[in-house]
Amino acid sequence: MTFDIIQKSYIAGFFVYVLINLALVYSSVYIITQFAPAAAGSGIPEIKGYLNGVDTHGILLFRTLIGKIFGSIGSVGGGLALGKEGPLVHTGACIASLLGQGHLAVAIFAAKVAKIVVGVAIFAAKIAKNWQSELANHTDCRFIASVPLKLCLLFLGGSTKYHLNSRWFQVFKSDRDRRDLVTCGCAAGVAAAFRAPVGGVLFALEEVTSWWRSQLMWRVFFTSAVVAVVVRAAMGWCKSGKCGHFGSGGFIIWDISDGQEDYSFAELFPMAIIGVIGGLLGALFNQLTLYITTWRRNHLHKKGNRVKIIEACLVSILTSSISFGLPLLKKCSPCPDSDPASGIECPRPPGMYGNYVNFFCSKDKEYNDLATIFFNTQDDAIRNLFSAKTINEYSSQSLLTFLVMFYALAVVTFGTAVPAGQFVPGIMIGSTYGRLVGMFVVKYYRKLNIEEGTYALLGAASFLGGSMRMTVSLCVIMVEISNNLKFLPLIMLVLLISKAVGDAFNEGIYEEQAQLRGIPLLESRPKYEMRNMTAKEACGSGRVVSFPRVVKVSDVLSILRSNKHNGFPVIDHTRSGEPLVIGLVLRSHLLVILQSKVDFQHSPLPSDSRGGGRSIRHDSSEFAKPVSSKGIRIDDIHLSSDDLEMYIDLAPFLNPSPYIVPEDMSLTKVYNLFRQLGLRHLFVVPRPSRVLGLITRKDLLIEDKENVNTLELQSTSVRIG
Amino acid sequence: MTFDIIQKSYIAGFFVYVLINLALVYSSVYIITQFAPAAAGSGIPEIKGYLNGVDTHGILLFRTLIGKIFGSIGSVGGGLALGKEGPLVHTGACIASLLGQGHLAVAIFAAKVAKIVVGVAIFAAKIAKNWQSELANHTDCRFIASVPLKLCLLFLGGSTKYHLNSRWFQVFKSDRDRRDLVTCGCAAGVAAAFRAPVGGVLFALEEVTSWWRSQLMWRVFFTSAVVAVVVRAAMGWCKSGKCGHFGSGGFIIWDISDGQEDYSFAELFPMAIIGVIGGLLGALFNQLTLYITTWRRNHLHKKGNRVKIIEACLVSILTSSISFGLPLLKKCSPCPDSDPASGIECPRPPGMYGNYVNFFCSKDKEYNDLATIFFNTQDDAIRNLFSAKTINEYSSQSLLTFLVMFYALAVVTFGTAVPAGQFVPGIMIGSTYGRLVGMFVVKYYRKLNIEEGTYALLGAASFLGGSMRMTVSLCVIMVEISNNLKFLPLIMLVLLISKAVGDAFNEGIYEEQAQLRGIPLLESRPKYEMRNMTAKEACGSGRVVSFPRVVKVSDVLSILRSNKHNGFPVIDHTRSGEPLVIGLVLRSHLLVILQSKVDFQHSPLPSDSRGGGRSIRHDSSEFAKPVSSKGIRIDDIHLSSDDLEMYIDLAPFLNPSPYIVPEDMSLTKVYNLFRQLGLRHLFVVPRPSRVLGLITRKDLLIEDKENVNTLELQSTSVRIG
Incomplete structure (x- = not known):
């Protein structure tokens, strides 16, 4: 009977189909263009760049997250030739980053929004289902139900992790831990999208991260395991059909275990x-x-x-x-002879999903093979x-x-x-x-x-x-x-x-x-032509701008205005008057100091409170870089003329020992150093005149010095060469 | 009928069983103690140490390989409570290392030996099978057939890789490539042992290696894929029972896919x-x-x-x-009521393997549950x-x-x-x-x-x-x-x-x-107490022994005798007389120079043939470190008194730019540098007095300088902090 209606209303069906898809896509593109431009595309290149050390503006903001969620509901639901997996990876990374910033309130709010969305979506899916049966089940509306539910699971996964690791939270301010968290978010995205937890771990490690440590593997594995358990649990709960099509299909999305047994x-x-x-x-x-x-x-x-x-x-x-x-x-x-053992009907009954779709066929026992794959959900x-x-x-x-x-x-x-x-x-x-x-x-x-x-x-x-x-x-x-x-x-x-x-x-x-997109990824291998270059050649022609230890505020301002460098060496003098590089100061830190003004002093002499000063007057979070925002700009700082005449002692704000390389080191070696340690700045210095000591492997094995008598060092030799 | 014989001869059976196991274990332990002491144990800690940078004497030698193969046949076949997987990983690493040394002849010989062993083993397995049926199939002799066959597959896997990568072969001399190859060998071992290729890749990356690069992942994946295809092919070939029990069981060793469907x-x-x-x-x-x-x-x-x-x-x-x-x-x-659908018989028929073993039971329809697990092969x-x-x-x-x-x-x-x-x-x-x-x-x-x-x-x-x-x-x-x-x-x-x-x-x-075992593994995390130490403190109290650029042979000899350092700084003077560190020379290289004598010169002045000299007089392979042997010892070198009066110009043999750290750098940072780059030596130098340049991410992106106009750099910012 339903069949007859469809037969009559193909043209009307076509228009309804086109219009609903158009509306969904329009809502998606509208959200993206007006509200969250950074949420367009898959987001994986940007996340990859972020983990490599490059910030693309706005990729981890809350509005991007919201835009991504609703945008991908629209675009996937609208039947375009694209998938939801990349956006889910980006979503996972956003949530992880927001959690890492301590925006618990935000995260809870987002989770609530997601839950409401799920509710609405389930309702919509039910309506859609009725409509679907009119249209031979061919719209992608069921995605509306599955996408946000998965997102919600992601939230749950994320927040579970969050509660278990309150100690972690203390160190989230560090750049490395925030990167780890974003990596975990990516793994959670893949784990939820494909229901593939191990695949998620490996995707995060192989494709997304640039630096890899065994500790990171453990963290990623933990996240992924939690996601797997939560997804599995939610699927058990949804089995009865409470959540639209989410529970269907089982833990393995496209199960072919009953397929070919062997191969020759x-x-x-x-x-x-x-x-x-x-x-x-x-x-x-x-x-x-x-x-x-x-x-x-x-x-x-x-x-x-x-x-x-x-x-x-x-x-x-x-x-x-x-x-x-x-x-x-x-x-x-025409339908093939049906095999009752395989359980496949031809044509498939209306309202089901599966093979052998009857679409615009004149006879009952016929199916349209192109419609079976084309006019269908991608799943x-x-x-x-x-x-x-x-x-x-x-x-x-x-x-x-x-x-x-x-x-x-x-x-x-x-x-x-x-x-x-x-x-x-x-x-x-x-x-x-x-x-x-x-x-x-x-x-x-x-x-x-x-x-x-x-x-x-x-x-x-x-x-x-x-x-x-x-x-x-x-x-x-x-x-x-x-x-x-x-x-x-x-x-x-x-x-x-x-x-x-x-x-x-x-x-x-x-x-x-x-x-x-102009994200300068550092690849894991140095370029071949670097072999014949030295560190000195790579620095470029620009003169190095350095600060003295105690510097006048007006000088700081003019130096910061005059160039765009992000890090500056600080040079002091020994008692005998020889110059000595005492560290690296960052532009962002200087801007914080200029803005807060509490560290200004009248005397041009070094203050004595070296070390202690910063902890009293500044909370370390002031220096922490905000995620994906521009931070303080130099134009935001307004200083009076009195302020300009004062001095700053930079010693408490230094990185006292940045990594250094001698001027004629091969650029390949420099590259490896830079890449492996995830550095941002590296000082190129003249060849040293003396060697104070040699550090070897044995010097770094501190703990084992006590029970050195149990070591059989005669049988092993630290490799040389 | 066979059953009756077993019933009568349990005591005789016991003695035969004990004696055969004893003989196998004795052969194994005899081989190990007399011939290849380094082949005892699982070998994984040693391989891990090797990849971390520590050589344990003898772990990658040919005799160790042979000892490992035959030793593990004895020990596993002898029914001890141990497995064959660790030894297979070690075997894989040995083969990879031998291939890497270019010992093609050795590898071919080994492959031939392994083939003969397989032949013998199949013969033995056939005899054993007859004997087994007398003893109700309870010895582990089938392992004799499976172990060397897998080893053989490893060989095949290894040599296939070898042929495909003749270009690789050129660079095998480098320490890093040899490490990569050993890592691949480990992956091949696990892939062959468990028929788990992806597990092998991950085992090698998670547990065995210390340094990880995406390039290495590709190589390991390649090896593992080849092993998987070869194992699968060999199993197809062996299906007819030609190779003892090797083909049985399918690609999945312990298949439980027909087990529990779901869980609550x-x-x-x-x-x-x-x-x-x-x-x-x-x-x-x-x-x-x-x-x-x-x-x-x-x-x-x-x-x-x-x-x-x-x-x-x-x-x-x-x-x-x-x-x-x-x-x-x-x-x-007593046997449970049999369910014909499950296909499990109770008691199991003699000569088969499976559940419900009848062992010393008085009635026909009984089984011994302890014998089913205890008096059985581990598989x-x-x-x-x-x-x-x-x-x-x-x-x-x-x-x-x-x-x-x-x-x-x-x-x-x-x-x-x-x-x-x-x-x-x-x-x-x-x-x-x-x-x-x-x-x-x-x-x-x-x-x-x-x-x-x-x-x-x-x-x-x-x-x-x-x-x-x-x-x-x-x-x-x-x-x-x-x-x-x-x-x-x-x-x-x-x-x-x-x-x-x-x-x-x-x-x-x-x-x-x-x-x-005294293998000083450097863990991926620095110790906590390192935070408060500086590089200078870690060097220890020993004075640094350095060489001038042109050095007298007798001085070299006495310095090498007087201490056990493996690397020495070389210090030259500029024209103005200031000292200048020009590089690092290794003890092993000095020993090669002393032994070959071709670089001795009469004049105490630097020779002019800097750079070109080494390539003419030395093949680079002379300086390549032999795998797992002590190399030249100082006592092996015999010099005449004329030789002692001559000079050596060390310039061609230097590592001209070893990594350096300033004296007061935190030891945590030093540790990371050392560990991440896999260094052996690090110079601790005084703080520099000048900074010649700053290297940032943008300086290292050489290639992209041409098409800089397509970059949207305004939207991205290189992260600072």
Whole structure:
């Protein structure tokens, strides 16, 4: 009966579908452009930059968080060719950062907002469900229910962590701990998005962080484990259908454990081909998005927010039309002989999700294979592509059409001003050509134990490998979402090939986007030409501006105005009059001192309260850098002419021993020092004239000096060379 | 019929069993003590030390490799309470190191030896199989077949890597690349031992290496993927039973994917208890083994190899007696009503492996639950403990007996002079108490969908977590060997708890053993008391011995004899007569120069051929440090009195810019510098008097200077502070 109504109202359905999608996308792009411009895109390049030591303005603010949440509800719900995973990683990082700032009130408020959103969303999902059944269940509204619920889980995960670690909270002011916390947030995002906790840990460690310590691994693991337990618990609670579609699907999103049991040697060749295709298409994707983003920024987005909104709406209309219209043009296929053991019905009953969608078909026992993947939620489309026991469900023509159209849509959508992840579109693209290859294998090898779904999984892995260039984390994520460990060697093989092929053309998508956005990431390897450069050459021609220990306020002001350096050496004189570098003072600290004025003194002589002075007059939090804001600017400081005549003793505010390198050290070595220790400033000094001592490994093993008698040092030797 | 024979010959069977085990253990301990003393133990602490920068004598030699292979065949085959995983990691590292030295001939020879061993072993396994059927399949001889085959696969994995990377080979001389290669070897070891490639990657990164780079991750991933594909291929080839028991079991060793489907909230409490027990027992295990190893070294092993051999033989007899004798004392239980759907027979048919072993039972339909786990191979015992659909197979009394006895045996066995891993015994212990807890849960909760096998898996994870203190890698390994991703959140939870509990008592087993063996590992965190120390204080009181640029041979000799330093500063004078530190020269390089004599010159003036000199007269390989050997000793050098009067210009042999730190830098900072960069020597110099330049992040981004116009630098700011 419902069927008849749909049959009659296809045109009306089309308009409703387009309009609702348009409204959702419009709300998303409106929020982003008016309210939180930093929330556009996936956010992973920016987070990566933040953890590498570069602040992009506004990426970790509260408004960005809110914009990201609501923006991604709109953009994902609006059916665009993008995913929710990147935004979730960014969301996790934002929440972690807000928690780290001690904005408990903010976090609780956000959690409450998220809960209300969940309530509204569930209500909306119920309405949508009715509407869906009219439209053959084809809108993405169920995402509305799942996205914020996951976000809420993230909050819970985050706040659990928070309560358990009140001691941590004491040290959150330090830059390193804040970075650790943001890393944990990223892991939580992936863990919640894919229900892949170990994958989350590895993603955070492999792709996002720049510095890695075993301690960090433990923290990230802790966060991820809490998220896993909370997600699992919430899913148990939601099983009864209380939370829309959230509970469905189980802990493994796209379960293919009942698929192909084994594989033969001969199959390795087509699998290697999938790897090559993945590398090529992935590299092409990176290149195309790079061009289109550059073009967009230089021509379109300069014209203001209105253009951004129109652009996103056009893309939405295009996407809706194609995903609704193309299946209409496709002729339906007759259902295959049904196998009651597999439990797959054809056509699928209305109101369910699964394979064999009847869409605009004239007969009862027919299905539309293009509609099954195209006019569907992305989650379901991937499940259908991965599905086993559905050999010959798709015609190669449909898959090819879908591949070309979706690839083009993903490229066009990338870079519009909405929150957008690349994981799910990547899986869609990859699994489509994977299934295509699988179809040829089934045809050519003529064996019954080959499943096209397996090839779809490998295809997905290969495209992500070719585009994002991750290895271990991607491998674990693919296994965690598909629950088939037997294919682990194959996934590894495919990833090896696709990453190697992709690396031959360009860099990974996150690195390219980071470069495009002007985030100067320091790579882990120094450039080759650095071998022949010395530290002195790298400093550039600018003269070093240094401060004396006690400095006049007016001098400070004029020096700060005259250049843009962020750190200055401080030089004192010994009693015999020789100059001596006593440390490094930061511009930001100088600005705090200038603004507070309490450290001004009348005498040009060093004050005696060295060391103690700062702790009395300043709270250390005054010097802590605010997250993602510009801090005090020099124009904000207003000093009277009396103030200008006073002096400041810089000694209490120094970093007394910054790292130093001799002038003719090879730049490769300097780079390693800088990168490995996460430095911001490094002094280049003349070659020393004396060596006061040599530190070796044994000098650093303080603790063991007592029980040195138990050491068998004769049998071991500290390596030299 | 066979059954009757066994029934009659239990006493004869006992003696044969004890004697064969004794012979195997004797062969193992004889090889170790006479031929390769460095191959005793698991080898992981030593490898960890090597990668941290400490050479233990002989751990990567060819004889150690051979000793490890044959020794572990003996010790594992001899039925001792130890595993083969640690030795396999060590073996992998040895092979990698030998390959890295370019000992291709050696590697090929080793591969051939391994192949012959495989041949012999398969033959032996066939004989053993006949013998086994007489003894109700209870010896561990099948290990003889599986161990060397895996080793062979390792070889294949290693050499495949080798061929693909001939360009690598050029740079293998560098210390860092050799370390990378050894890390890859460790990953290959775990990947082959557990058929867990991703677990291998993570084990190498989390537990073994000290320095981590994304490049290293790629290399390790590559190795592990190759191993996975090769292992999988070999298993396909072996499926027909050509290689003994190697092919059986599939890619997942202890598959429990058909076990418990889901879990309820109420189960989390007993699972948390398993975590606590694991933490306590693991910490106790570490402490006991620490005591017993210390005692052994101070009292027993001083008396020479004979004592070591007797000790190992006694342990073997004890183990055999207990594992054969205790089940004899246990009364048999009647078989449960068989369920044809589960496919489990009771008692199991002779010649098969599985649950419900009939051992010394008077009736046909009875089984001996203690024999099922105790008088069995460890692999099978674990499979039985993990098994689903076998509720109430074991009595709590049997499990408790086994737990106490095996724990005691594992503690006693640890530290005997045979190759020994702790993974498999740990899994045995853990799964026993896990199953015990599971039994109580089954009894108390009275639900039918709870499986004791699930608790056994969690128990295994908790004991390993409590003893080895790994997180992510252990988690992945547990999932990879058991193939049940649904339990991932539970495994993470249990690992969190057990590691936290264990950390409250002592350090991980590898760290404790490393400390005991006098391997000075530099931990990733500096000690707290370092905060208040300066670099100058850490240098110790010893005066710095430095060389002038051109030095008399006799002076070199006397300086080298007079102290044990490994590095010396070289000090030259500028034209104006001021001293200037021009670099660091290593003791090992000086010894090479002294031995070769080609660089001696008559004039005390600097030679002009600076830079070019070394490349002509020396091959760089002469200066490369030989792996794990003492190198040239000073007593090996014989110089004539003419030679002693000559001079050496040290300039070509210098490291011209070693890292330097100012004298009053906090030792915490020095430690980080040392640890992060993996340094061996560090110069402590006076505070500089001038700053020639400041290097910041922007100075290091060489490449991007050209397309600086596309950068949006106004929106990003390099973080300061």
